[in-house]
Amino acid sequence: QSVLTQPPSVSGAPGQRVTISCTGSSSNIGAGYDVHWYQQLPGTAPKLLIYGNSNRPSGVPDRFSGSKSGTSASLAITGLQAEDEADYYCQSYDSSLSGHWVFGGGTKLTVL
């Protein structure tokens, strides 16, 4: 059971827009800690996709965007491409008694 909750899977056709949610609580996202997103292509290491809720590292297409509100965050991908098919993870920090850096359970994006 992950501290941050993501849908197990989402899908969309090429060119469409999809969103992936990341729901936390008052001890993590709701406490003001930043949310970050990673993309993991099949068989590879994770790669930073969005940092600080909505910032893109250089080289990440502007088709990817992030937002945060209250105890939740979202990753949006527009103009879906076949190469976007991957697992996506949100990550934040949790200030509860046994909390530290936490990840969402991951979302598998399928491009139809």
Added chain:
Amino acid sequence: EVQLVESGGGLVKPGGSLRLSCAASGFTFSSYSMNWVRQAPGKGLEWVSSISSSSSYIYYADSVKGRFTISRDNAKNSLYLQMNSLRAEDTAVYYCARDGGQWLVGGYWGQGTLVTVSS
């Protein structure tokens, strides 16, 4: 170019020990906190341990506390994870990741090293 290269993974029996290493290059290693993150087969990412730039602050996930020890050698640009009393549930790919500030675990990641705990 930032590079992180893990090594030391392999097959070990339950109760055994293993030491992972991560060789860093392309940045000033001594200026950054570093993390270990693992991924069990077919599962999601799990943060394991963090160490600050000067080793002053060290943190562990509850699942490994008391069994794993993180350390670093800034003179050798290297990060380590000593894993003792290994269990089947420790089987995973272990990634070394450079901290990115703002509670960001992995601005950069290594390619990972597989640890398999099995009799």
